[in-house]
Amino acid sequence: MSTATVEQRLMEIWEEPKGLRGWFATVDHKEIGKRYLWTAMLFLLIGGVEALIMRIQLSRPDQAILPPEMYDQLFTMHGITMIFWYASPILSGFSNYVIPLMIGSRDMAYPRLNAFGYWTFLLSGILVYIGPCMGQAPHAGWFAYAPYTTAAYSAGHGMDFFSYALIFLTISTTAGAINFIVTILRLRAPGMTISKMPLLCYSTGTISCAIIFSMPSLSAALVMLELDRQWGTHFFDVAHGGNVLMWQQLFWFFGHPWVYVIFIPAMGILSMIFPVFSRRPIVGYPYLALSTVLTGLVGFGVWMHHMFSVGMSDMAMSFFSAGSMLVSIFTPIQIFAWLATMWKGRVVLKTPMYFALGAVAVLVIGGLNGTYTGVIPVDWQVHNTYFILAHIHYVLVGGNVLPVFAGFYYWYPKMTGRMMSERLGKWSFWIMMLGFNVGFFPMHLLGLAGMPRRIYTYAPGLGFGNLNMVVTVGSFIFAIGILISLYNFFYSMKHGEIAGKNPWNADTLEWALDSPPAPYAVAHIPVVTSRNPLWDDHDEFLDPENERVFDQGREVPATSWLDAIPVGISQMPAPTLAPLFIALAMFLFFLAMVFMWMWVALAGVILTFASGAYWAWPKRAAGEGAPA
Amino acid sequence: MSATINVYPPAQKGTYEPLDDKRGLYGIWLVIATEAFLFFSLFAGYLLMGSSKFRWQTNRPPKLGYALALLAILIGSSIVLMIGERMVKQRRYFAARVTLVITILMGFGFLALQAFEYLDHWTTLTPDTNAYGSIFYTITTLHAAHVIVGLLLLCYVLFLPQYEPASDSPHLPYKTVSLYWHFVDVVWIFVVVILYLIPHGIVYGF
Numbered sequence: 001m002s003t004a005t006v007e008q009r010l011m012e013i014w015e016e017p018k019g020l021r022g023w024f025a026t027v028d029h030k031e032i033g034k035r036y037l038w039t040a041m042l043f044l045l046i047g048g049v050e051a052l053i054m055r056i057q058l059s060r061p062d063q064a065i066l067p068p069e070m071y072d073q074l075f076t077m078h079g080i081t082m083i084f085w086y087a088s089p090i091l092s093g094f095s096n097y098v099i100p101l102m103i104g105s106r107d108m109a110y111p112r113l114n115a116f117g118y119w120t121f122l123l124s125g126i127l128v129y130i131g132p133c134m135g136q137a138p139h140a141g142w143f144a145y146a147p148y149t150t151a152a153y154s155a156g157h158g159m160d161f162f163s164y165a166l167i168f169l170t171i172s173t174t175a176g177a178i179n180f181i182v183t184i185l186r187l188r189a190p191g192m193t194i195s196k197m198p199l200l201c202y203s204t205g206t207i208s209c210a211i212i213f214s215m216p217s218l219s220a221a222l223v224m225l226e227l228d229r230q231w232g233t234h235f236f237d238v239a240h241g242g243n244v245l246m247w248q249q250l251f252w253f254f255g256h257p258w259v260y261v262i263f264i265p266a267m268g269i270l271s272m273i274f275p276v277f278s279r280r281p282i283v284g285y286p287y288l289a290l291s292t293v294l295t296g297l298v299g300f301g302v303w304m305h306h307m308f309s310v311g312m313s314d315m316a317m318s319f320f321s322a323g324s325m326l327v328s329i330f331t332p333i334q335i336f337a338w339l340a341t342m343w344k345g346r347v348v349l350k351t352p353m354y355f356a357l358g359a360v361a362v363l364v365i366g367g368l369n370g371t372y373t374g375v376i377p378v379d380w381q382v383h384n385t386y387f388i389l390a391h392i393h394y395v396l397v398g399g400n401v402l403p404v405f406a407g408f409y410y411w412y413p414k415m416t417g418r419m420m421s422e423r424l425g426k427w428s429f430w431i432m433m434l435g436f437n438v439g440f441f442p443m444h445l446l447g448l449a450g451m452p453r454r455i456y457t458y459a460p461g462l463g464f465g466n467l468n469m470v471v472t473v474g475s476f477i478f479a480i481g482i483l484i485s486l487y488n489f490f491y492s493m494k495h496g497e498i499a500g501k502n503p504w505n506a507d508t509l510e511w512a513l514d515s516p517p518a519p520y521a522v523a524h525i526p527v528v529t530s531r532n533p534l535w536d537d538h539d540e541f542l543d544p545e546n547e548r549v550f551d552q553g554r555e556v557p558a559t560s561w562l563d564a565i566p567v568g569i570s571q572m573p574a575p576t577l578a579p580l581f582i583a584l585a586m587f588l589f590f591l592a593m594v595f596m597w598m599w600v601a602l603a604g605v606i607l608t609f610a611s612g613a614y615w616a617w618p619k620r621a622a623g624e625g626a627p628a
Numbered sequence: 629m630s631a632t633i634n635v636y637p638p639a640q641k642g643t644y645e646p647l648d649d650k651r652g653l654y655g656i657w658l659v660i661a662t663e664a665f666l667f668f669s670l671f672a673g674y675l676l677m678g679s680s681k682f683r684w685q686t687n688r689p690p691k692l693g694y695a696l697a698l699l700a701i702l703i704g705s706s707i708v709l710m711i712g713e714r715m716v717k718q719r720r721y722f723a724a725r726v727t728l729v730i731t732i733l734m735g736f737g738f739l740a741l742q743a744f745e746y747l748d749h750w751t752t753l754t755p756d757t758n759a760y761g762s763i764f765y766t767i768t769t770l771h772a773a774h775v776i777v778g779l780l781l782l783c784y785v786l787f788l789p790q791y792e793p794a795s796d797s798p799h800l801p802y803k804t805v806s807l808y809w810h811f812v813d814v815v816w817i818f819v820v821v822i823l824y825l826i827p828h829g830i831v832y833g834f
Contacts, residue, residue, distance in 0.1 A: 109651055178658040182651060212658060216666035220673065224766070233755050233762035235673070241759035243677045250669055553795075558648035568648030571795055609780060616784065619796055 007523050009551045014106070014520035016575055025575040027111035028519060032118045033097025034415060037408075039122055040090035041486075044401075046129075047081035048479055050074050059472040061460040071456035072139035073158070077132060079142030080162065084169055085125045087262035087400050092117070092176050094407050095204040095265060097415065099180070101510035101517060102198050104189030104526040104540070106556045107572050109182035112579050112615065113175050119583035120172035124165045127590055131161035138162035141454065143255060143306075144225075146236035146247035151229045157594055159229065163222040164590040170215045170222075171586070177208035177215075184208075185561040189509070189540070192528040192564045195289075198508050199282070202289045203268030206296035207261040214257035214300070221250035230596055245310060252303035260299040263395070264292060266403035267334055270356050273410050274338045276506040277353040278345030281532050284337040291333040298326050308376050309383045317376055324374035331367060335360060350504070351425030355406035358433050359398050366394025369444065384454075387447025393440045402432075405485060412489070413503045417515040418496030424488040432481030439474025442467040507532035512541065524548045525557055528564075578615035585611050649799030656804045660811045663774070667815050670770065671822055674763045688752070689827035690764065694745035695820045698738055702813040705734035709806050716802045721791045724802065728786050731809070735779045742772055764823060771815055778812045781805040 016026045026032070054074050057066045066074065096114065100107055108114045131137045136156040140149045149159045184205045188197055224235040225247070234240035236247055275282040282288065304312065304320040338360065347353070369391045373379050382388060405428075412420050451464050458464050502511040509526060510517070512534055525548040526533065526540035533540050543549070550557065554572035559565055589604025712727030746765075755765040785805045788798075798804070 110655065113655075174662055178655055178662075181658060182654045186648075186651070186654065212662045213665050216662055217669040217672075220666055220669035224673065224762075227755075227762065227766065231755065233766070234759040235677075235762050237759065240757075241677065242762070243759070246673050246676050249676065250673065253669070558651075568646040568650075570648040570651060571797065573797060613784060616798055616801075618789065618794070618798065 006546060006549050006551065007518070007520075010520040010523060010549070011518065013551060013554055014518075016519060021577070022575065024580050025577045027107070027115050027573060027575050027579075029096050029100050029108045029111065029114055030415075030517060030519075030521075032114050033093050033095075035118055036089050036093030036096055036121070039118075039125070040086050040093055043081050043085040043125060044090070044482075045486075047078050047086055048482065050078040050081065052475060052479060054078065055472040055475045057456065058458075059469050061458055061462070061465050061468075063457055066456060068456045069139065072454070073132065073137035075454060076138045076141055076144075076162075080128065080138070080166075082396070083142055083258075083262065084166065085121075085128070087396065088173065088258075089121050090404055091204075091207075091262065091265040091269075091400075092121075092173075094269060094404075094411065095180060095200065096176075098411060098510055099183060099201060099204060100187065101414075101513060101521055102508050103184070103187060103192060103201065104509050104522060104528065105183070105187040106521045106554075108179050109187055109570070110179050112573050112576060113179050116579035116583055117172050117176040117179065119580050120168060120175070120586065123583050123587040124168035124172060124590075127168060127587060127594075128161055128165035130591070131158055136161070143251055144247075145251075146225060146228075146244050147238075149225060149229075149247075150236055154229075160226065160594040163226045163229075164594050167219055167222050168586060168590050170219045173211055174215055177211035180204050180208040181212070186558050187556055187570070188559055188564045189526045189528050190557065190559055190564055190566050192559075194562050194564070195286070196528060196531045196564075198531075199271035199285070199288055199292070200265070200268035202292045203264045203271070206293050207264050210257040210261055210296045210299060214254045214261075217250045218254035218258075221247055221254070224250075226593075245307075248307050248310065249303075252306045253300075255306065256303040257296070257299045259395075260296055263399040264295060266359075266400050266407075267292065267331075269403045269407040269410075270338065270359060271334070272508065273352050273356045273406055274341050275345070275532075276410075276504050277348045277350060277356070278341045279348060280341065280345035281507070281535070282337065283340040283344060284333075285531060287333050288337050291330040295327060295330045298323060298330065302327060305374060305379070308379045321374055321376055325371070328367060328371050328374070335364065350409075351420065351422055351429065352406045352410040352504075354426060354429045355402050355409060358429060359402035359406060362394055362398030362402060362433075362436065364398075366391060366396075366398050370395060382447050384452055385447035386443040386451045386453055389453050390440055390443035390447060393443070397436055397440070405429075405432075408485070408489070410504070411510075412492070413496075413499030414510055414513075414515050414517070416493055416496070417499055418492055419499050419503060420488050420492040420496060424484055424491070428481050428484035428488060430481075431484060432478055435474050435477025435479070435481050437474070439471050439478050442470050442474075446471070502534065507535045509533050509540065525550060574619070576615070578611055581611035582608055582615060647793070647795055647799075649793065652797070652799050652801070652804045653807070656807050660808065663811065664815075667767070667770075667818065670763070670767050671818065674767065674822065677759050677763060690749060690824055691745075692824055692828060694741065694748070695824040698741055698745070699816060699820050701734050701738045701741065702816050705731045705738070706810050706813045708734065709809055713803055713806050716791055724791060725786060728782060728802075732779060732782050732786065735775055735782065735809075738775060739772060739779075742768070767819060767823060771812070771819055774812045774815065778805075778809045781808060 016022055016028050016031065053066070054071065057063050057071060096108065134157070136158045138144065138158040138161060140154060140159065144159070144162060148154065184197070184201045224233070227233040228235050228237065234242045236242050236244050238244060271282060271288060302320055302323040304316060305324045308317060369387070373382060373388065373391055409420055409425055412418075446464060446467050449463065451458065451462075499515045501513065501515060504511070509528070512526075513521060522541070524541045524543035524546075527548070528540055529538045530536040548557075550569065554574065556570045556572055557566050558568045558570045560567050585604055585607035589601050589608060592598070592600035592604055708727050709731045712724045712731065715721070715724035715727060753761045753764070755762050782805055785801050788801055791802060793799070
């Protein structure tokens with residue numbers, strides 16, 4: 001059997017159907033990963049435009065471009081768009097695209113669930129943006145403290161859109177998390193033991209576990225809120241025995257792990273980039289892996305540090321303050337490991353490395369001012385000021401946006417087959433860095449001077465005017481930097497240099513594949529013997545007898561979770577429309593619940609279960625798909 | 629480097645043996661984990677609201693009789709279903725379907741009895757009486773919703789044309805759905821302890 005026929009046969013098995021139906025029915029993780037990335041980038045742009053409108057309003061004292069209610073809606077939409085519909089899904093996009101290739105597999109563990117995760121992510125984003133289109137956006141900030149969000153203070157459907165869209169997104173994110181956990185633990189190539197898997201798998205696995213255990217508490221809080229708003233219960237009604245602090249407890253029990261959900265995988269991306277551009281294996285792999293897992297774990301023990309100013313016992317405050325300090329031990333372990341990698345290696349300064357280095361610089365500032373706010377007296381002083389705003393933007397831009405751009409520049413050649421323009425990339429980087437620091441550093445000063453967050457304007461005599469103008473100018477420069485990179489994406493798709501298989505001479509398995517990879521990804525399932533498979537002497541893909549082709553259907557070998565010893569062959573499902581149907585049915589349900597059209601909601605439930613049954617019904621009985 | 633390491637590629641010439649049929653089980657375990665934390669959050673909310681002083685003192689603890697009868701039904705159904713799982717292992721598929729029918733009937737019995745319990749409680753307590761009513765009905769209704777989902781899953785397994793191991797999905801449907809059903813039962817044990825038994829031992833407002 002020649003190789004050509006092997007590849008042709010695999011192509012026949014794994015090729016996705018063409019046409020419109022094929023586009024909606026695809027379960028290919030590469031296609032879904034790219035859709036995650038595009039959709040999340042779209043939400044980044046929407047959220048960015050919202051931020052710029054706010055900055056215009058705040059550039060001078062006593063501006064009246066936006067009425068106060070409109071401003072509230074804008075900062076809320078900015079917050080939830082960025083935190084829920086950009087920051088986490090974009091990392092899911094990278095993990096989705098890269099992880100199966102990185103571990104030598106051919107798809108995620110549950111390809112249909114993967115498609116379901118994408119459709120629900122997209123539809124929940126559409127649901128939350130129906131509100132603003134009707135002029136009824138949520139207006140209570142991204143953490144939406146009760147009782148302000150209850151029906152008495154927030155009339156209209158704004159908060160209903162918020163709640164139901166978030167419950168919907170919870171389902172999507174949980175589905176994705178289950179998929180990642182099983183993929184990482186079950187589908188690694190033979191020989192890729194848990195001590196040899198790429199660090200991105202550690203970070204994605206950690207946050208997937210955090211999602212599994214933390215998201216339900218958000219759902220519970222949102223269900224309580226909607227019951228209060230729509231059905232007259234008294235969860236957040238003190239006069240009837242409710243407890244308003246319960247919202248904060250439940251929300252932050254979810255919220256702090258969520259901060260890590262949108263931050264740790266970005267650290268994983270950086271851990272992939274630093275060794276490649278330092279031309280040596282990463283220093284301190286076990287410490288990096290363990291500190292990643294421990295950060296995720298400790299993330300469950302710090303949630304009350306968001307609530308220091310609401311009043312709690314000294315014991316509780318000391319505990320949560322100490323817990324927060326613990327985080328500033330684990331994250332620096334990663335940073336020092338990267339520094340040591342560069343120190344001991346030979347640094348090659350390409351655009352991904354620029355963004356990675358910039359991310360570390362910004363992140364360190366964000367981490368340091370975060371350590372300040374973990375100290376309770378300082379927290380009381382700066383709580384709800386622009387200092388906190390500076391902190392979260394330094395952490396999120398250093399811990400999410402810049403690593404994401406590093407990831408784009410790094411994996412773009414793999415996804416499209418072409419290199420991005422280095423020249424434009426470096427321009428974009430420097431403009432982004434300049435704009436970001438000009439725009440966000442003065443927020444520290446504004447915060448210390450006492451400017452509260454979430455105000456739609458301020459009086460002229462307070463001395464905030466000049467700094468606010470600087471902030472506005474900086475944020476526009478930052479936006480220009482991002483637009484240059486976006487232009488670069490489109491420009492390089494046509495005009496970029498042809499990348500070849502491994503333009504960066506990188507070490508992980510995805511770089512052994514074609515760019516872009518074939519639908520079946522690997523013709524011969526690799527056998528891994530080291531942490532840097534492409535840098536060692538061992539040929540992972542050597543398989544002269546065609547023993548590791550697995551071409552009797554959509555097959556992927558499953559391995560044991562610690563030692564990656566083969567234990568069986570997983571059959572992957574064929575493309576199907578069921579995930580789209582079930583996502584649409586759920587969309588109908590949640591939309592109906594916003595307006596309390598109970599019969600439509602019931603129809604949504606029935607359709608959900610019907611499409612679930614269609615999904616899970618054995619294919620042979622339904623007469624579709626080839627019998628094995 | 630010239631050191632050679634001999635790596636033996638895994639011998640996998642037989643294409644379908646062994647089939648990895650455990651993915652569904654892993655999935656349902658993770659679903660159970662996340663659902664368990666949903667109930668954990670609600671119980672935490674219950675304890676948080678109830679632990680404030682002088683709250684809820686006007687409420688009587690819910691009657692134990694119903695809860696214990698419901699508990700007996702659910703545990704019984706789980707035992708029946710475990711017998712069914714053993715039947716599947718022994719390839720006695722007809723017996724497995726019979727136990728499945730019994731489990732489903734017991735599940736419907738649970739829902740019916742809980743409806744009676746609600747009718748009884750409703751006279752003194754509704755979800756909008758106070759926060760205690762809200763959380764009591766939310767937790768029990770959410771559990772009932774899980775029972776309904778469990779019943780739908782059991783019905784799905786009942787209607788599946790065959791239980792023979794096959795290379796196509798669904799793999800191990802009986803075992804996977806049984807796990808979910810056992811989880812729903814275990815949640816009810818916690819509901820009984822936290823919402824029924826403890827309040828009988830300790831006066832509200834502890």
